[in-house]
Amino acid sequence: MTEANDLPTGLSKPAQRALHNAGITRLEQISKLNENEIKQLHGIGPNAIKQLRAALETKGLSFID
Template identity: 35%
Template sequence: MTTPLDALPKIGAPAMRALKGVGYVSLSDLAGVPRSELAMLHGVGPRALQMLEQALAEHGLELE
């Protein structure tokens, strides 16, 4: 199932709170964001990053 660009994929609650806390509320908001920037957010670990990258790739997008 493809994650819509206007939503975030189903990742853990801490990662979701961290992303929304800094203004990332949709998958399209994450396109081009540096992976290292997201990795510094509390709650955004390797699994969440992998899920985000996979969801972006479904739309031909990627993190920086």
Template identity: 35%
Template sequence: MIMKYNEFLIRLSNPARRALEFQGIDSFEKLASLSKKELLSFHGVGPKSLPIVTECLNEQGLKLKD
């Protein structure tokens, strides 16, 4: 089953969700264009968000940039 981006956002904490929205990250493709370091640099996104992001991107056949 392919997850919709808004379903992914619901799985994140409110601060992480707001951080992605503030940065204009509104699709899995835009999210996949980030590295772990870039993602963690956003205020509100912490290490607990990484497994959720990674899992959801994997379900879409995507991954974070190296």
């Protein structure tokens, strides 16, 4: 059984909406994208990228190159 959502809880509301609207609810999904793809989402800023990068690292994941 997988968690429904393992994204960082501290993400801003615009960042949460941007990911939700893109159908992204798991860090594993983010690890299949590169930083530029995530940055293209309206509502994702430098702080959200930093939070996502840290969350990915704690799970042994990262953005693709």
